[in-house]
Amino acid sequence: MLTSLVVEIRNNVLRWGADLVGFASIDRFDRYPPENRPTFSLPSVKTVIVLALHMVDPLLDLWLHAPPTSGAGRSTTGRAFEDEILRAVSYRLALDMFKRNIEAKVLPYGPSSDEENSGFIYLKEAGVLAGLGVIGKNNLLVTPDFGPRIRLRAVAISEIIPPSPIITDNPWCAECEQCIQACPVNALKGGRYDRDRCLSCSLHKRPLSPAAQLWCTRCSCVCPVGARVPCDDTLQIQVRSLNK
Numbered sequence: 282m283l284t285s286l287v288v289e290i291r292n293n294v295l296r297w298g299a300d301l302v303g304f305a306s307i308d309r310f311d312r313y314p315p316e317n318r319p320t321f322s323l324p325s326v327k328t329v330i331v332l333a334l335h336m337v338d339p340l341l342d343l344w345l346h347a348p349p350t351s352g353a354g355r356s357t358t359g360r361a362f363e364d365e366i367l368r369a370v371s372y373r374l375a376l377d378m379f380k381r382n383i384e385a386k387v388l389p390y391g392p393s394s395d396e397e398n399s400g401f402i403y404l405k406e407a408g409v410l411a412g413l414g415v416i417g418k419n420n421l422l423v424t425p426d427f428g429p430r431i432r433l434r435a436v437a438i439s440e441i442i443p444p445s446p447i448i449t450d451n452p453w454c455a456e457c458e459q460c461i462q463a464c465p466v467n468a469l470k471g472g473r474y475d476r477d478r479c480l481s482c483s484l485h486k487r488p489l490s491p492a493a494q495l496w497c498t499r500c501s502c503v504c505p506v507g508a509r510v511p512c513d514d515t516l517q518i519q520v521r522s523l524n525k
């Protein structure tokens with residue numbers, strides 16, 4: 282019964298559009314503050330299902346923002362293409378769980394003042410705990426198949442599912458410093474991620490059209506793990522191929 286549920290969840294989410302899926306038992310989240318544990322959103326949670334979407338093209342990472350005429354300038358509406366895809370897969374999974382009489386909750390993506398949506402979890406760490414990859418020198422979840430070029434979402438469910446084995450070995454970062462060198466603001470120097478430096482980078486929220494903007498993706502783009510195409514986060518590759 283349990284084995285078939287795992288297989289069905291895996292097959293379904295991959296068919297619906299996710300590229301990776303992993304399972305973390307709830308005890309793996311004991312180290313986090315109560316408000317950053319999945320139990321905050323779903324007290325009956327036994328398993329956290331972590332989904333990843335391969336960022337096969339940086340265009341998937343576009344964020345839509347309010348038009349400049351609204352006075353909102355470059356502020357985002359929080360809508361990103363890839364996140365919409367993962368959100369849809371997550372809600373579909375939650376609905377499928379309800380049909381099987383299993384409680385499910387799509388976990389909040391980020392901090393929120395709204396009580397119902399507060400209690401977000403740290404998705405990179407959730408990815409580690411669900412066996413999807415390791416934290417690289419770029420401070421991101423690096424997966425064997427796609428490197429850090431992924432986006433994450435998580436769904437908590439009330440059913441016990443055998444947890445995925447955690448990857449403990451990181452052979453990739455040992456001899457590499459490409460992300461550290463590529464960071465325009467030295468936010469990864471000394472083996473520690475400097476959030477304020479990262480936030481100061483002018484490549485964040487750079488407008489690509491009146492409706493869309495892109496975050497800096499250098500530390501993700503240059504990583505050789507799982508790289509399929511040469512890194513070009515200026516989007517020249519995509520513009521050229523669209524013009525053909």
Ligand code: B12
Nearest residue numbers: 390391402403404405406416419420421422429432433496
């Ligand atoms: C707020 C936020 C930001 C902020 C602040 C980032 C920060 N890390 O503080 C800003 C806007 C700067 C930002 C930038 C980016 N972000 Co961001 N961000 C988030 C968000 C919403 C919360 C992150 C958070 O607060 N984490 C908690 C803090 C404490 O973690 P941390 O300081 O980064 O790192 C800790 C861990 O790495 C941990 N750790 C280290 N080693 C190990 C080992 C193990 C075993 C474990 C368990 C933990 C662990 O220790 C570190 C210190 O506490 C998440 C979504 C989410 N809900 O998780 C996305 C998220 C982390 N961002 C993401 C991305 C892609 C980016 C950017 C590349 C920009 C972009 N294109 O969107 C850059 C990358 C910056 C970088 N190199 O880390 C992805 C990461 C995907 C991945 N492959 O890992 C996420 C998961 C969003 C998503 N939906 O997929 N981000």
Ligand code: SF4
Nearest residue numbers: 417418454457460504
């Ligand atoms: S670029 Fe190199 S050092 Fe950085 S995360 Fe990828 S493999 Fe590790």
Ligand code: SF4
Nearest residue numbers: 464479482497499500
């Ligand atoms: S997102 Fe850009 S600024 Fe931030 S750490 Fe990565 S390369 Fe540096």
